Amino acid sequence: MAAPTFKKNKVSQKINLKEEFGIDFRGKDALKEALGQAIIDRIVERSQSGNGMSFNSNGSGKPVKLKSPYSDTYEESLEFKAAGKSKNDVNMTLTGDMLGLIDIVNVKGNTIEIGWDDETENAKSYNHSVGDTVPKRPFFGVNKAELKSIKSEFSKDIKEALKIKKKEGEKAFESFVLDLIDKTKKGDVIG
């Protein structure tokens, strides 16, 4: 599988679901959205527990502990104190915006792309991932083992979602929610 791309203007990872899950996902929009979210949840949970993923040039990712503790300067900052952070608890969270804005940025055929559509958060994730101006803490991306565990964790749900004959109610709900997801991409749902 492909390693994430780390560019100043784009940090993302493309995942070919057919290759990883052995199922043709074309036309299965709801399932792609749900699986994409499961992958995002995995990245967020892992990062918040202080664990990252380091990728080598051939694309394979190795779990790593994120560099700890935080620096003395950071510890002394008002932001750090205001957020109630602790020096040894590295969790990639100050405001929560960076992890909170990871999203499915593109869906095409069997491939989904996970990343940011927000310029600031993308730049922040680039800095952390490559160690530009801040200590390197590679938190972004999933490896094969994580996808395998997502596959086994959700195998029952995937099987259920692939049912050819769905009840009218299920189909209507699915298309309603997909429509809502689409709307949330066009504007805030809060105001």
Add this chain to the structure above:
Amino acid sequence: MRVLFWILLIKQKKVMSLASVKGVDKVKFSVKKAFEGTLSNSSLQSEVGTYAVGQMKLYARKATPLQGRNVGSFPSGYPRPKTQEQRERLAKYNRTHPAYGRSTPNLTITGQLIDAIKYEFSKTKKGLFIEFFVDGKRKPYMTGRNKRQKPTKINTDNAELYKLLIDIDKDFAILGLGPIQRKVITNKVRSFLRRALGFTK
């Protein structure tokens, strides 16, 4: 002194029209019920509410309070030299919050006022609403060794104290959600919608 936001303000008509295409009452009912179930999902409400309140606390303590729909600032010149002296004196006899600083303009000495920000959800036919407010009792400050402030309404009630501050200057407001917070909440709602697409977790 409350700030109200709506979340997913979807007209019921919209839910109905989608379902009525199918022309089956049962489908109409199940879609509406399932959608309302997503909105009523207590973990969605708790995640959004906790995040929003956490942001208001963080931004107020960073001295860039969230006010209404924007990131604002506390009144200029605050804390005045006299207030700074007072803050220092109180800090001597009270357990201060880590973000306290003699001249830091963040309404924080012990942290009780900002920690009193709360949220409440309500669901109406129009959608889901979240309201933010300051609530609860506070301990009057110690003003000397074994000497506590007189327990007046303002010294013991966070909402009263907040009201007083707003009356002094509306720029003491600490309730609101800026553009980035609304974006993150939108993303959170989206992630719950995705999870509602059949996945158990």
